[in-house]
Amino acid sequence: MKRARCLGAPAVAALLLSAAANAQGVSPRQLVEVADLGELAVSPDGSRVAFRLQQPSVERNTHDTTWYVQPLDASAPARRVGEGGQPLRESDGASLAPAGVTWSPDGRFLYYRALLDGRVAVWRARADGSGARAVTRDAADVRGFRLAADGRSLHYRVGATRQQVRDAEQAEYDNGIHIDATVALGQPLYRSGRLDGRAATQRLHGGDVIRSPLLAGVADRWLALDLATGNAREVSGGAAPPVSPAHARVAPFKAWKLAWDAHAARVAMLVHVTEWQGVGPRPEVALSVLAAGKGARPVQCRDPLCTGKPITAIQWRPGHDEVLFTVTDADDSQAQSIFRWNVASGRVLPVVRTSGLMNGGRGVPGTCAVSAAALVCVAADARHPPRLERVDLDSGDRRVLFDPNAALAADMASVPVQRLHWQDAAGRRFNGLYFPARRAAGQPAPLFLTYYRCSGFVRGGVGDEWPLATLAGHGISALCINAPPSVLDAVTRFEIGRSAIESAIALLSSRGEIEPGNVGMGGLSYGTEVTLWMAMHSHTVSAASVSSIAFSPLAYTLMSLSGEPFFSRLRTYWQLGDPAATPAQWKRLSPAFNLDRIHIPVLMQLPEQEYLHTLDYAVPLIRDRRADLYVYPNEAHQKFQPRHKLAVYERNLDWFRFWLQGFEDPQPAKAGQYARWRMMADRRGAASPGQAPD
Incomplete structure (x- = not known):
């Protein structure tokens, strides 16, 4: 030894x-305090990009988030337009997938969710940097929102109020916490983890590992907010977009990913060519486009650059007959390249090839923002921390727009x-x-x-x-x-x-x-x-x-109360059952x-x-x-x-x-x-x- x-x-x-x-x-x-970038969105006229910066601070033991707007031609530096609040996180500590930032149709405002002052609200920031304020003032945290096409109203959804959640936590504290399948045994039970920016009592929700706050299962309520008057009214029947005939036409194809071209009423699809159970190599995907119109059949990309390739993301180039697709090479540390497929001619051309990521600088899947002329991507590789880049769609020329990690680079x-x-x-x-x-x-x-x-x-x-x-x-x-x-x-x-x-x-x-x-x-x-x-x-x-x-017998005991979701996962991925029933496998693992x-x-x-x-x-x-x-x-x-x-x-x-x-x-x-x-x-x-x- x-x-x-x-x-x-x-x-x-x-x-x-x-x-x-x-x-x-x-x-x-330096590695702890790397700044991350994300939530990219190009303005309606294609001239500016909005993005969010997240910067850890060891000194204050917090993460600062800030919203910026920058011209795509780099004619001016990025302008700070609003605070982003504390990052919203999954129960496992990872950052939530992008929640979505929306430009107003006239390009004057940005709308985004932010956790500030102890509540999650929708905020509106002026794109010229002259001010930002919360536009929702609900007693419950906002779970999601969408802006009306005319920019005059905003629909948002909420669940239980913050006070209702606190009252439920206190009632459990006073009366004793009942242990059942939703309790995450093995961690403190009262306000034991941080969710939505505060110490919260957690419950297992939808499985044996995903934790949520108390009352997370309360159904959504949708409200409509008049942005001119500030008046909100509850919407009966919800406000989620109805299922369109186009969605119904796409359903039989069991697409893995979709990208809608609203102007031409068509959709790009990634479809696994064989069934995939989530384990082993991902099957090949077929890239195709389904045009509008009854009886239309998918048009598949047949070029060698788009067949048999690990395509992981798709989006439309605005105002063009082109689908932009990202290839992520699992055999080369997830190196990404982006191509454009002209649906009319069938031709595929490379846009950019990299030795790293173009989707946000981390392992979390994402896409670049796109205008008719350029992509705006968060690029990162083994030697270069995240930075914001503009990539010309015709020439492939790359230009750094914003680099918060220049000293580390x-x-x-x-x-x-x-x-x-x-x-x-x-x-x-x-x-x-x-x-x-x-x-x-x-x-x-x-x-x-x-x-x-x-x-x-x-x-x-x-x-x-x-x-x-x-x-x-x-x-x-x-x-x-x-x-x-x-x-x-x-x-x-x-x-x-x-x-x-x-x-x-x-x-x-x-x-x-x-x-x-x-x-x-x-x-x-x-x-x-x-x-x-x-x-x-x-x-x-x-x-x-x-x-x-x-896994050990103690872990098995603590997690087994959640029942079949846990037992099924244990059987499937570790071939383990009760230690007394599968002793040989427990001995091996x-x-x-x-x-x-x-x-x-x-x-x-x-x-x-x-x-x-x-x-x-x-x-x-x-x-x-x-x-x-x-x-x-x-x-x-x-x-x-x-x-x-x-x-x-x-x-x-x-x-x-x-x-x-x-x-x-x-x-x-x-x-x-x-x-x-x-x-x-x-x-x-x-x-x-x-x-x-x-």
Whole structure:
């Protein structure tokens, strides 16, 4: 077993030189405070773009959001037009999918939802930056809205009032909380998580993992607001758009994605050519257009550039017979290219090819905004954090409109990043992003790797917890591996992950770039499962860090009250039932039944929402000095508070520098963690090897 090393004078000198050379390198705080851009919308006349900036602040432990408007020709800088409030989030901590921003027909105003002053309302900002105000003042939070075509009225929907929700929470507190299938056991029960910007009591809603506030199931009420008078009236029967004959004509095709051309009454469609159950490689999609008129048949794109391609997004070019489609290459770290298909001629031409994302800079699917002349996209790749770009649709010329991360981009320019492709012994192909460390005199470096998804500007893997560029700057090479399409059989799925990891280590070792016996690994969610699988079944990893749960009998007990949704998911994806009914599979998969196989140190940095699920295997590991556990209050599956993100980044950096380099940060505040880790190292040195992994 590998131990924390006592470095000799030459190695210490090399580390000091490396630290000095990287004193101006990328810090964990820079990665936490990356600004994200989104919610793009082009003005009705096609001359301006509206967008929202989201900027984390470690100092204030919050996220600032701001709305901007900028001319598409870059004739003037972006103008700040309104506050966006606190970001609205999913219950797992991730940002909500775009809620939609709408221009007024005359281009004078922007309408958007924002969480400000403790309520979610629809706001109207003047596009010239002269002011913004809330136009809805409902006692309930606004769940969605749409602006009338003439711009004179706004329809919006609400559920239970904020006071009704608070009263329901207090009533439970006073009378006792009844435990049933909707209660998320394993987390505090009263106002235990942050939803809609406040501490809220949560309930499982529509499944065994999705959490919602109390009274989330109250039916929508639609209201119509006269924007001239400010008067609102309730709309009987709702205000959702009626199902049109066009929708009815499209329904038989079971389209995966649709894009409507309202002016020509036609629709572009992406249709899977075979049935897909959500697991394994996504089937090929067929791109076609269904014109208006009874009896019309879809016209399919037959050009080689649009057939057999992983098309992931479609939209119409305004005023043209062209469908713009995005191809996302899963074999190249989700690199995206955009093409235009002329429906009349059948010709397909490339617009832009990139080595990163054009859909928002993150893994969340999105599209560019579009005018008749240009796309406006949030571009990002491994070396360039998110920035707003204009892409000319005819020439493909790219121009940066707005770059809030220019300083970080300048620092990243000196960070080497490589796209890595390799195969395992079975011929399976894998890919990832590799951050090679600066090495003294060509000596091999330690390696850290994470496994899941590596698209766009990769800060710290899925969940953003392992600062890859920072690790490389401190002498630890970092590799983010893109997991191949999932398979249903859990053991096969994890063994494919193991093969990807071991073959990558072998490749880098054969090049003399890394020390094969000095490898760390970390991951969130599926990445946690694969990390623990490697700890149980492989010799190649010498230190681990996880940030979420793996299944164990305790997790099964806590989650089983939600009933069939949980049992079905467990059977389908892990082939697990009750531990007494499927003991062999539990023995294969769960760390609780493989404690004697885990011989490497494990750092656990878990959200309060999940940590109790791990205690039947975490506590024995902690007692035996094989694990160190930190829990972050009021955090969900993906941590989102900036101070917590920074603490996680910095502790992971300390952890892997300790185990892979034998380095300790001399800051007095960190003395306690190093004292624990040294005891863990002593325990490893004194322990017998025990049963080796398979």
